[in-house]
Amino acid sequence: MNVTTTDADRRRTPAPESPAGTGRLLGLLAFANTAMFALYMGVGSVLLPTQIAQIDPAHKVAALGMIGGVSAVFATLFNPVAGALSDRTGRRGPWILGGGLAALAMMALLGGATTVLLATIAWCLGQAAMNVHQSAVTAVVPDRIPPARRGTASAVVGLGLPVGGTLGVLIASQTVSGLRTGYLVLGAVVAVAAVLLTALGREPRREPAPPVPFGRQLKAFLSALATHDFRWAFIGRALLVLGYFCVVGYPLYILTDHIELPAGLEPAAAIAILTPVSMAAMGVSTVLGGVLSDRWNRRKLFVGVSAALAGLVMIVPVVSPTWTGMLVFSAVNGLAFGCFMAVDTAVVTLVLPRAEDAARDMGVLNIASAGPQIIAPFVASAVIAGLGGYTGLFLVGGALSLLGALAILPIRSVR
Structure with missing residues (x-):
């Protein structure tokens, strides 16, 4: 893919970090991503489902699906819009800090909610605030990390998902009897990470982008999708994420209503066991996938195989709806999803159409992560109600992930 770089483009795009600066920056980004995923996983997997089950136990699946779908609209809208604004201002720090502090305030509000509406x-x-924060954090890698180190950088940053997910679920499971405390702790971790990244990250100042008429902005907003490789990367991620979240959006209810747990093991405690299993596997595959994809320069192979594996493993809880089956599913699914997200992120940074629009275009790509989360709760609740309960849910999730694997094949500029 050939992209013409003008003098104005170069003035607005910071130079890549030195090796020492890269190491410090990656450490801060790893912590920021860890905090971010701790909140997402702790709230989404444990705190919010528990809260909704307490508020409306008879309609918990439908209520949680509605909340998940509506809130994902906010995530989908705010991520690319905030990314475009941070491109426009030439700064990531204020958006990282503002989003992180706003997230803490929203967690305080959520902890006190006593109705489904509130x-x-x-x-x-909370999703709006977190996606303002996330859009700017995500743009730092294409802004400041050299292309030859994108796979390794994506792997290091990607460890935030397994590590943060594990910590978030453990914090949530330990505070499930005091939901407000759990929400505040997770929000505070995000706020602290935002302060550290903006204070210690030494962000180079980019020149603000020149004003653009609204009509041109609207047209440019999704212009990245006109690029062949970016479009297929978008489609592949959207399908994989849709399949993934159709299933992982309901872990508490799956363990309550579908899986035969050992005597004495409660669903919330089971999540606290399964999550570290999944996240440990995810951590291993994130690092290995990122590093090996750089070394072998074969990123499409890693992305396609991991997406296919994520689809095939969905059959395990269908044929074995047992505690052992869930342990196997969690481990293999973690391996597949970790490798996919690490290497796919590297692929995306290499097919971005324009470096100076990195945050905007990464925000557009994040629609492929957030957008399916709008659809997933409604798809999942419909499948559970009308297509064989949780068995049908796993099968639908697997089919979507396999389609995501096939969507990687048309990408041409990355091996």
Whole structure:
């Protein structure tokens, strides 16, 4: 892919970090991503489902699906819009800091919610704040990391998902009897990470982008999708994420209503066991996938195989709806999803159409992560109600992930 770089483009795009600066920056980004995923996983997997089950136990699946779908709209809208604004201002730091502090305030509001409506409003605002924060954090890698180190950088940053997910679920499971405390702790971790990244990250100042008429902005907003490779990367991620979240959005209810747990093991405690299993596997595959994809320069192979594996492993809880089956599923699914997200992120940074629009275009790509989360709760609740319960849910999730694997094949500029 050939992209013409003008003098104005170069002035707005910071030079890559030195090796020492790269190491410090990656450490800060790793912590920021860890905090971010701790909140997402702790709230989404444990705190919010528990809260909704307490508020409306008879309609918990439908209520949680509605909250998940509506809040994902906010995530989908705010991520690329905030990314475009941070491109426009030439700064990531204020958006990282503002989003992180706003997230803490929204977690305080969510912790006090006593109705489904109030919980919906609070989590929607929380998603908005977190996606303002996330859009700017995500743009730092294409801004400041050399292309030859993108796979390794994506792997290091990608460890935030397994590590943060594990910590978030453990914090949430330990505070499930005091939901407000759990929400505040997770929000505070994000706020602290945002302060450290903006204070210690030494962000180079980019020149603000020149003003653009609204019509041109609207046209440019999704212009990256006109690029062949970016479009297929978008489609592949969207399908994989849709399949993934159709299933992982309901872990508490799956363990309550579908899986035969050992005597004495409660669903919330089971999540606290399964999550470290999945996240440890995810951590291993994130590092290995990122490093080996750089070394072998074969990123499409890693992305396609991991997406296919994520689809095939969905059959395990269908044929074995047992505690052992869930342990196997969690481990293999973690391996597949970790490798996919690490290497796919590297692929995306290499097919971005324009370096100076990195945050905007990464935000557009994040629609492929957030957008399916709008659809997934409604798809999942419909499948559970009308297509064989949780068995049908696993099969649908697997089919979507396999389609995501096939969507990687048309990408041409990355091996």
